[in-house]
Amino acid sequence: MDATWDDETLVRRLRAKDDSAFEALLRRYMARLLSVARRFLKNEEDARDAVQDAFISAFRSIDSFQSGSKLSTWLHRIVVNAALMKLRTRRRHPEEGIDALLPRFQPDGHQVEDSVDWSLSADQIVEREETRALVRRSIDQLPESYRVVLLMRDIEEMTTEETAKALGITTAAVKVRLHRARQALRTLLDQQMRSAK
Numbered sequence: 001m002d003a004t005w006d007d008e009t010l011v012r013r014l015r016a017k018d019d020s021a022f023e024a025l026l027r028r029y030m031a032r033l034l035s036v037a038r039r040f041l042k043n044e045e046d047a048r049d050a051v052q053d054a055f056i057s058a059f060r061s062i063d064s065f066q067s068g069s070k071l072s073t074w075l076h077r078i079v080v081n082a083a084l085m086k087l088r089t090r091r092r093h094p095e096e097g098i099d100a101l102l103p104r105f106q107p108d109g110h111q112v113e114d115s116v117d118w119s120l121s122a123d124q125i126v127e128r129e130e131t132r133a134l135v136r137r138s139i140d141q142l143p144e145s146y147r148v149v150l151l152m153r154d155i156e157e158m159t160t161e162e163t164a165k166a167l168g169i170t171t172a173a174v175k176v177r178l179h180r181a182r183q184a185l186r187t188l189l190d191q192q193m194r195s196a197k
Contacts (some may be wrong), residue, residue, distance in 0.1 A: 007071040014062045022059060028074065033079045039151050040083035050086045054079040080156060084166060087144065098143050101122060101184035113190070125141040146181035153178050 005013070005024055013021035033054060037047035065074055069083050104112040139147055152163045153174070160178075164171045 006069065011062065011065055011067070011071060015060065022116055025058075026055065029075050030070070033046070033075060036076060036079050036156070037083050037091055039155060040080070040148060041086055046086050046090070047083070051079055053085070054082040057082065076156070077125040080158075081166060084148070087148065093179055098146050098180055098184050101142065102180065103183055103187050132193055135185075135189065138185055138192065141188055146177050146184065149174055149177040150181040150185065152183075 005021075010021055010024055010028075014025065019157050033051050037050040037054075038044070041047045041050060054075065058075055066149060106112055107126065117127070119148065139150060140151065148167070149163060152158045152166065158166070160171050164174045169173070
């Protein structure tokens with residue numbers, strides 16, 4: 001195995017069924033793809049299974065990889081799809097509603113509780129590790145169908161159309177879920193910021 005192989009060489013060797021190329025692929029992309037799977041799946045074992053499924057799928061379909069594309073982007077999409085499949089197969093319980101997490105409004109249209117003024121710039125907030133952990137925990141509290149859309153659009157930076165296609169829903173449904181997920185996330189973060197003061 002040669003760690004200096006570029007993606008083009010790696011793909012060529014994978015297509016030739018070179019075992020050392022598969023090892024190189026795992027070493028190069030395993031950690032990054034596991035991180036992606038963990039964002040979608042709350043269970044470590046499920047995340048690892050999704051990544052394993054993604055690598056097997058990638059290995060089997062390497063001949064369909066288009067050379068003009070980035071290998072990392074292609075693998076990323078495969079692991080997102082594997083995570084979504086894992087979510088679909090384990091859906092046993094009815095999903096909780098999101099309404100309790102949304103901001104509440106008075107009859108005149110004003111929020112019952114004003115949003116917290118976080119007084120730090122967005123850059124300062126993002127730099128703080130505890131804030132990142134708080135955001136992750138808050139995202140994890142969202143009902144699955146909203147959490148997944150938020151992750152795909154805002155974290156994975158997929159387009160509305162790509163998200164709709166991957167989830168098998170309309171683009172309008174993606175937009176509604178994303179809007180409601182962002183509102184609920186803001187409400188959850190506001191509650192945390194209020195209690196921290």
